[in-house]
Amino acid sequence: MTDTKTRIEVRPFESLGAANHGWLDAHHHFSFADYYDPACMNWGAIRVWNDDIIQPQSGFPPHPHADMEIVTYVRTGAITHKDSLGNEGRTEAGDVQVMSAGSGIRHAEYNLENEATTLFQIWIMPNRTGGSPSWGAKPFPKDSRTGAWQVLASGMEGDSDALPIRTNARVVGATIKAGESLSYEVGAGRSAYLVPATGAIEIDGHHANARDGVAIKEGHITVKAIEDAEIVLVDSE
Structure with a gap:
């Protein structure tokens, strides 16, 4: 049996890379922008997991991406997306948007609300480079994942209700009441x-x-909520 002391590593929020730009307060689970840690470059196919607070009436102006699957999980508030393909959309708290950058796309993400928006932005490396870029969003009501994992985005066979991504990975979410548990098999x-x-x-x-990262190697895990908890998990090769 694999020792859970070596199979599970907790990365406290306070230990993450951070950059506060005023309009954006960002914390980086993995090396990103000016934060570089050779021991935290990626985890499996996950390249970036940013914990962002975006102030009202501000955001990311148009900028390019290529060859990356970018999943945005909105925690509070909302984010408004525009891209070079003509897509526009507003994604609210608890909901998810996915951008497959493919051969190249430009996009902007703005908080047009009157309150701060908080979100996780997760970059997952694709199975293959190139291909036509795409964008999509989908509501995932939190009450539909109370006490159960719900697949939010996936490139895995059988996950037809999830937003598609071009990688052998799965993004799942759950809400767990205090004292209750959920199991997951990596x-x-x-x-x-x-x-x-x-x-x-x-x-x-x-x-x-809340907002700590937990890196997990293959095997069975049991997640117990000490307090009511909202969980996001990415399972990848």
């Missing part, structure tokens, strides 16, 4: 990264607070 040769958006949890005896 398959052989795979890894997972889990972040509580809210609430404190324990994973096989390892404590994690």
Whole structure:
């Protein structure tokens, strides 16, 4: 049996890379922009997991991406998307948008609300480079994932209700009531990264607070909510 002391690593929020630009307060689970840590370049196919607070009436002006699957999970507020393909959309708290950058796309993401928007932006490396870029969004009511994992975005066979991504990975979410537990199986040769958006949890005896990162190697895990918790997990090769 694999020792959970070496299979599960908690990365406290306070230890993450950070940059406060005024309009944007960003925390980086992995090396990004001016934050560089050779020990935290990626986890499996996950290249970026940014925890962003975007102030009202501000945001990211148009900029390019290529060859990356970019998943945005909105925690509070809303984000408004525009891109070079002519797509426009507003994604609200609890909902998800996905951009497959493919051969290249320019996009802008703005908080046009009168309150701060908080979100996770997750970049996952694709199975293949190139291809036509695309964008999509979908509502995922939180009550539909109370006490159960819901697949939000996936490139895995059988996940037809999820937003599609071009990688052998799965993004799942759950809400867990205090005192209740959920199990998850990380398959052989795979890894997972889990972040509580809210609430404190324990994973096989390892404590994690809201916005901490938990890096998990293959095997079975049990997530117990110490407080009511909202969870996002990415399972990848």
